[in-house]
Amino acid sequence: MLVKTVFAGFGGQGVLSMGLNLTQAAMMEGKHVTYLPSYGAEVRGGTANCTVAVSNEEIASPVASSPEFVIAMNLPSLVRFQNQIESGGVLLFDASLVETEVSRGDIEVVGIPATDLANKIGSPKSANMVMLGAFIKKSNLVSLDSVIEGLKSTFKGKPDLVTINEQALRTGYDLL
Amino acid sequence: MSIVTKVLMTGNAAIGEAAIRAGCQCYFGYPITPQNELTEHMAANLSRRKGCAFVQAESEIAAINMVYGASLAGVRVMTSSSSPGISLKQEGISYLAACELPAVIVNMSRGGPGLGSISASQSDYFQATRGGGHGDYRTPVLAPSSVQELADLTHRAFDLADKYLTPVLILGDGILGQMMEPVEFRHEAPEVPPVRSNALRGAKGRPSRIVKTFTSNPSTLEELNWSLFRRYQVIKQAEVTYDTFMVDDARLVVVAFGIAARIAKGAVKTARIEGLKVGLLRPVTLWPFPAAKIRKLAEDVKQFLVFEMNMGQMLEDVQLALEGSAEVSFYGRTGGVIPTPSEVLRVIARLYHQKGLHR
Amino acid sequence: MKKIYSRPKSLKKTAFHYCPGCGHSIIHRIMTELIDEMDLQDKIIGIPPPGCSVFAYNYFDIDMAESAHGRGAAVATGMKRAYPEGIIFTYQGDGDLAAIGTAETVHAANRGENITVIFVNNAVYGMTGGQMAPTTLVGQKTTTTPYGRDERMEGNALRISEMLALVKGVAYIERVAVNSPTNIRKAKKAIRKAFQAQIDGLGFSMVEVLSPCPTNWRMDEPEAWQWVSDVMAKEFPLGVLKDVTGESHAS
Numbered sequence: 001m002l003v004k005t006v007f008a009g010f011g012g013q014g015v016l017s018m019g020l021n022l023t024q025a026a027m028m029e030g031k032h033v034t035y036l037p038s039y040g041a042e043v044r045g046g047t048a049n050c051t052v053a054v055s056n057e058e059i060a061s062p063v064a065s066s067p068e069f070v071i072a073m074n075l076p077s078l079v080r081f082q083n084q085i086e087s088g089g090v091l092l093f094d095a096s097l098v099e100t101e102v103s104r105g106d107i108e109v110v111g112i113p114a115t116d117l118a119n120k121i122g123s124p125k126s127a128n129m130v131m132l133g134a135f136i137k138k139s140n141l142v143s144l145d146s147v148i149e150g151l152k153s154t155f156k157g158k159p160d161l162v163t164i165n166e167q168a169l170r171t172g173y174d175l176l
Numbered sequence: 177m178s179i180v181t182k183v184l185m186t187g188n189a190a191i192g193e194a195a196i197r198a199g200c201q202c203y204f205g206y207p208i209t210p211q212n213e214l215t216e217h218m219a220a221n222l223s224r225r226k227g228c229a230f231v232q233a234e235s236e237i238a239a240i241n242m243v244y245g246a247s248l249a250g251v252r253v254m255t256s257s258s259s260p261g262i263s264l265k266q267e268g269i270s271y272l273a274a275c276e277l278p279a280v281i282v283n284m285s286r287g288g289p290g291l292g293s294i295s296a297s298q299s300d301y302f303q304a305t306r307g308g309g310h311g312d313y314r315t316p317v318l319a320p321s322s323v324q325e326l327a328d329l330t331h332r333a334f335d336l337a338d339k340y341l342t343p344v345l346i347l348g349d350g351i352l353g354q355m356m357e358p359v360e361f362r363h364e365a366p367e368v369p370p371v372r373s374n375a376l377r378g379a380k381g382r383p384s385r386i387v388k389t390f391t392s393n394p395s396t397l398e399e400l401n402w403s404l405f406r407r408y409q410v411i412k413q414a415e416v417t418y419d420t421f422m423v424d425d426a427r428l429v430v431v432a433f434g435i436a437a438r439i440a441k442g443a444v445k446t447a448r449i450e451g452l453k454v455g456l457l458r459p460v461t462l463w464p465f466p467a468a469k470i471r472k473l474a475e476d477v478k479q480f481l482v483f484e485m486n487m488g489q490m491l492e493d494v495q496l497a498l499e500g501s502a503e504v505s506f507y508g509r510t511g512g513v514i515p516t517p518s519e520v521l522r523v524i525a526r527l528y529h530q531k532g533l534h535r
Numbered sequence: 536m537k538k539i540y541s542r543p544k545s546l547k548k549t550a551f552h553y554c555p556g557c558g559h560s561i562i563h564r565i566m567t568e569l570i571d572e573m574d575l576q577d578k579i580i581g582i583p584p585p586g587c588s589v590f591a592y593n594y595f596d597i598d599m600a601e602s603a604h605g606r607g608a609a610v611a612t613g614m615k616r617a618y619p620e621g622i623i624f625t626y627q628g629d630g631d632l633a634a635i636g637t638a639e640t641v642h643a644a645n646r647g648e649n650i651t652v653i654f655v656n657n658a659v660y661g662m663t664g665g666q667m668a669p670t671t672l673v674g675q676k677t678t679t680t681p682y683g684r685d686e687r688m689e690g691n692a693l694r695i696s697e698m699l700a701l702v703k704g705v706a707y708i709e710r711v712a713v714n715s716p717t718n719i720r721k722a723k724k725a726i727r728k729a730f731q732a733q734i735d736g737l738g739f740s741m742v743e744v745l746s747p748c749p750t751n752w753r754m755d756e757p758e759a760w761q762w763v764s765d766v767m768a769k770e771f772p773l774g775v776l777k778d779v780t781g782e783s784h785a786s
Contacts, residue, residue, distance in 0.1 A: 020184070020356075027184055027358045035184070035356035039210055039294070060442020060517045061435075062355045202617050229616035233609065234642035241606035241639070245613025248580075248600050253617065271603050376598040377618055380577035386592040388601035390585070 001056050003141055004064035006081055008049035009073025009094075014128035018071065019050035021132060024150035025142040026054045034062035047076055054141050071135055073114075073128070074098060082107075092135055094127060110138065110176075117171050126168035133172025144173050182358040187323045187348060190359045191256070191282055192217030194330035197361055199369035200280070201251040202229045204242035208261045209294045210350035211284035215256065227368065236261040240268030240281070247277040248387060250375020252334050256282035258350070259300050260291060262308075269343050270309030273404070274389040278337030278372070280330070281315075282346045284353035287512030295512025296350035296435060301489035304347045305463040312401045314408055316415065317345045317462040319433040323357035329460070331363060338372065340411055347462060349485070351435050351514065408464075417460040418469055422448060426455030427533040429473055430524065431494050432483040433459050435514075440483050442517030443524055452528050462490070467497035474502040479531050483520060484508045503531070543567035545576045545596045552590060556756030558746025559587060561713045562655060563594050565723040570597060573730060579622040580614060582607050584631040587661040591626055605636025608643035611650040622733055624651040630660045633669040633695045640695070647704025647738035651729045654695065654741055657748040658767060665751035669693040672770050677751070692770050696743045700776040706737035708776040712745035714763040718773075732780050745771055 005022065009015040019035055026033035037050040051064045066086040072078035072093040078100055085091055087106045095111030102109045112134045118127040136144050148166050155161040185193065192214045195203070203222050205215040215232070223230035229246075233239035239255045246253040257265060262283045272279050285300045287293035304317045316336050318329040326348060333344040371377070376385060391397050421441055423429055432440040437458035447454040457473065459466050474480075480502055482491045488506045495504055507523045509515045528534060542548065546567035551560040570576055581599040583591035584607055592599035602610045607625030615623045632640050632654050643650065659677055660666040666679040672692050674683040684692075696708050707729055711722035722744055729740035745767050749759035 023356060024184055027182060033358065036351065036354060039350075039354050058441070059438075060445075061439045061514070062351060063514045063516070065516045202613065204613060231612065231616060231646070234638050237606065238609040238612075238639050238642065241603060241609035242613030242616070244602075244606075245582075245610035245615075246617035247613075248610070249614045249617035249621070251617040253613070267603050268606070271601075275600070375618075376580050376600055376614070378576070378578035378580060378621060379596070379598055384576075384596045385598050386600070388592060388599075390589055390601055 002053065002059065003055070003069070003139065004051060004053045004067040005069040005071065005135070005139070006049055006051050006064055006067045006084075007071045008047070008077030008081055011046050011048045013073045014125070015048050015071070015073055016050050018128045018132045019052045021147055021150055021154070022052050022054070022142065024154065025146035026052075028146050028149060029142055031055065031142070032057060032059050034059050036062040049077065069135065069139055071131055072098065073131065075100065090138060092131065092138065094131060096127070110134070112172065112175065114172065117175070118168060121167055121171055123164045123168060126164055129165045129168035130172035133169035134176050135172075136169070137173045137176045144169065182360045184356050185323065185359050186213045186354060186356050187326045188213035188284065188353040189217040190323050190327045191330045191346065192221065193361060194327035195254050195280065195334070196222055196225070197363040197365045198331045198334040199252050199366045200254050200334065201227060201369050202243075202246040202253040204231050204233050204239040204246070204253070204255050206233050206236050206239050206257065206261060208258045210286060210353050211256050211258050211282065213353070214282065214284070225365075236264035237267065240265040243279050244268055244271055244277065247272065247279045248376045250372035250377065252278070252338070252369060254280040254282065256284065258283065259285045259288050259297070262300060262303070266303075266309035269315065270307070270311050270313065272343040273307070273313035273315060274311060274400070275387050276341040277343070278341055279343045280333045280337055280346065281343055282348065284348045284350060286350050287510070293512035294350060296352070296514060297486065297510065297512050298349060298434060298436060298484050299486040299489070299510060300347065301462065301484070301486060304345050305465070305493070313404055314463055315343050315345050316340070316411060316464070317347050319347050319460060319462050320352065321434050321438045321458065323352070323355065323359045326352060327359050327361060336415065340407055342407070347434065349435050350512070412464040415461060416464045416466050416468070418466040419458040419460060421456040421458070423455030423457060423473060423477070425453055426477055427453045428479045428481060428524065428528055428531075429455045429457055429477045430481045430483055431457045431459070431470065431490070433462060433490060436483055436485050439515060439517050440520055443520035446517065446521050447524050447528075450525070452525060452534070454524055454528065459490070465493045465497065467493065470494060470497040471499070471501065474498050478502045479527070479533060480504045481524060481527055482506045483523075485513075485515070486510050543571045545570040547594050547596045549593050551594065553587065554750045556747055556749040556759055557587070558657065558713045558744065558748075559655065561719060562653065562722070562744055562746065563591065565719065566653070566726060567595060569723065569727050569730060573727070575622050575730070578620065579624070582610050582614075582623070582625045584625070584627045585662070586628040586631055588626055588628065588655065589662070605631050605634070606639055607631065607636060608639040608648070608650070608652065612643050612646070612648050615648060615650050619649075622651075622730065624653060624730075626653045627655065628661065629654070629656045629658065629668040629670040633693050641699070641702070644699050644702045644739045644741070645704050647706075649733055649736055649738055651733050652739070652741040653726065654743040655746050656743055656771065657746045658692070659748055659751045661748055661751055670771070672766065694771065696741065696776050699741060705739045705741070705777050706732045707740040707778050707780050708743070709778070710743040710745065710771060710773050710776060712763050712768060712773055714745070714747055714760040728780065735780070737780055743771070745773070
């Protein structure tokens, strides 16, 4: 089993932390995992993306030329990555921000109103965690518990942040 | 689960952390993508340690000469950069080699020539393995292929540098530097790192000491070159390191290093599932090069495929090693293009069938 | 009988290779006197440059290491950071410090590196045979300005000490000359002050020494020594350009 996921969006939407949280959880579950962010001049234009590969065995390449999952938090990311998704793969996007018609019939397209849901729970900044929750449910790559455990170590000494993010995660997770 | 001691880190930060734990006392660097996280790790973590120093230099040239100064003073010292910056450092690396001064130099290489791209590449192989700067010298070159190995080989680089009194290169690339993987550090940083015994620290209780190469007598310099090369022979005997994967019954062996070896390994695994008898040799030391091992493999294997992220540089070392005893093909992507395992698999499968190895 | 004059302990018993009338041997002499007087031999490390003074380590009986051309200030930085208890000086010519090594010099000064730079300005590249230096005077003939330095084509003599005096990290800069007994005494006093600034941890200290080069100036020795005062010192006025040592002592 080797699954590659691309998280993409505007800088500030927390796409890199989505990837990092998944990576952390996979590591805690003893899986092989790599995390590769976009870097350099590419990220200075305001968009960011990262690729996470999770596997039961050694990972050959941390790069995804045809990821199984793409999480698009904005329209440019959806446009850029939708054609790269492996046939049979899944595209998740923030339906609160992106109105789109995906032209491919060989992938599953899932719109999650992540930003609206995040606003609803009073934490507009945690749309990424809502999205991650939905992705965890959809992909079943790691358990929700592992992601929450990971959050606790990331936000050590900041219990408020753990609570907010956990709530957002569960909101997305319970949606699907 | 053995995972508890592992931490998630970028390759760049892992080198920095491993260096600190290896007793690196001074780091001098200059910003360049894709290795900035290493410089930043040292700024955050080395500068506050007792007796340690971090300087963001005004140039790569200044940084490598600061390395030279700190090595003269007898401490473990490191600098890092990426391809264009490593070109600038060559002057200083030549002086370090000439004056027999240990130092660790990290190249998280990127696409070239020129300003090139910031994406991963392996096109600095020649520069790394042929000395790189002016004069008659070589430097040991270590080529890791994972974040864990970056950390482990950083430790080894410092040990090699001290043991053989030479600068040692770690040749990584943009992906290894940027990617995060779980990594485990097996050493704790020493409280007070030791000072090398032949350091320049003032003529206290001993005659004054000079470190220099310049001479008006060419035969003096020839003797220095001979003594360096005698040491290089010892390194060649003692320090060759490589990894093999499924070579025992292989009819085709892929030779690849660093990130390319990792991609190739993925391709080899799939080829095996498809019934192709393919193996992998991964040089971990690029200099000294595992020439004897390759020659030995050629007793049974008549087809080699060299795969690199350049236009064919290590290829020449494989050809030299084989001395015509087996056929060598080459596949490369360059400029910062990252080939996929399935792309390499296609090349392997095509070659395998073209050469009739399936029969 | 009281002995009032002898070879400094830190000056090796080797005959200088420098040309007759050259300033280097005088500068070596006063520096080694100071190393003795200030009791620095067991902790001082010198970094001579490629150039006429590349063999300085044959004369100074102290720890020394060669440097790549122009990189003295960077080498000294690395050394001082690794070994802060050491007293580190570079000994650099005008081409070394003010052309190829300008960046290293300016930034070491700006970081306030606690090192001492002895900057020997003879307005010419000596060892390579008398080419134009950044400090060559307008009109001065060298092998690469055979018709005299033309400011429209080759620029003006670069006043590095004045430039560096503007830099905050600098503790002390003085320009001196070694072309008369009086000037030599002043030069020694200045170098003492520079070393003391480093010992006191005050930051970057530099002494620029105007030094005669009869060979490449195509002059006889008295003529060259006179030229330092009559011509060179007009472009490069002698004196203290920056001194915060007093301030620091007062505070």
